Amino acid sequence: MSKKIITITRQYGSGGREIGEQLAKSLGIEFYDNKLLDLAAESSGIHRNHFEENDEKRTNSFLYLLSTTYGQGGVPFDDTLFFAQHNAIRKIASEHSCVIMGRCADYALRDFNNVINVFVSAPLEYRVKRAVEVYGIEQKHAENYVKRIDKQRISYYNYYTDKRWGQPQNYQLCVDSSVLGIDGSVKLIEDLVKMYYKD
């Protein structure tokens, strides 16, 4: 069986995580979401809390930038965290089949062959509804919350890569999860994966 590497970039509330998790289960391969933070922490020796606090977001505060602490080799600390994750992603993908959620994994693996990059989106109202019903976000704050998380992820991706987040040319497949729901979207991505890897 050929090694299968699937990265999933997702709009917040689109169900991308659930889709990735089910896809990995269905394909019988490893799933990496928060587990990536453990691996990056372990290999870098930096406490996991730092990865969690800075997960897929950049600190834009001017005061923060003025007071930025520098990490290994004079590199700003959040860049150190990014590169630790980046290396963890490359290590995983060089070892075994997996589904990797977010964290610029498509960019980290840009020179790997046979990677399938998927973008999962959905209309804003669908994502807001899911944020309330599935993630328990308060109704009155839900729309702003969804938009804020997206904005953080977009800013993080665009800062660390030479690509623009959510442009179809970065992905082999973009799917609107509201059309087929979680199960149908998993099925569709699985169809692509099976046809592509031919086994």
Added chain:
Amino acid sequence: MSKKIITITRQYGSGGREIGEQLAKSLGIEFYDNKLLDLAAESSGIHRNHFEENDEKRTNSFLYLLSTTYGQGGVPFDDTLFFAQHNAIRKIASEHSCVIMGRCADYALRDFNNVINVFVSAPLEYRVKRAVEVYGIEQKHAENYVKRIDKQRISYYNYYTDKRWGQPQNYQLCVDSSVLGIDGSVKLIEDLVKMYYKD
């Protein structure tokens, strides 16, 4: 059987037309590409040549704009052509299942229920290769030609709609045709269509 309406927006050279044609054949429904021009000509009484000359492109020349001839009701002539096509698309989609290629069909049908909008892309080098091998474009001009046609289509779409061409949120599925080729891409879109329309 429920009515199936699929619009396909495509980057030039991605094989979108072939994919649309095969998809329509496989689903046993009508395929509209240049045939749309016939219908628009017929219903508007404007000669087909005008539709062909202005197909999915806008005339940006300053001299042209100065000399613009006005059509029905004082509307610039290229707008008249656009609206004739727009109406032809809406008429077709209200009557029967079909696959419609380009021509802002996703926008023309934005208030229709149950339309699947697909975007077909592929890396530039793949499209240039196909332009030479499949469409017989001269190698030395092929890259510029591919880029020019895309630019025309983008400009046309962005002018006539309130959306941006090629943004994933406009489509239920975006597929890179270089991953699975024509047949595989048809199969994938067909999977989506069958799951969505549930028959």
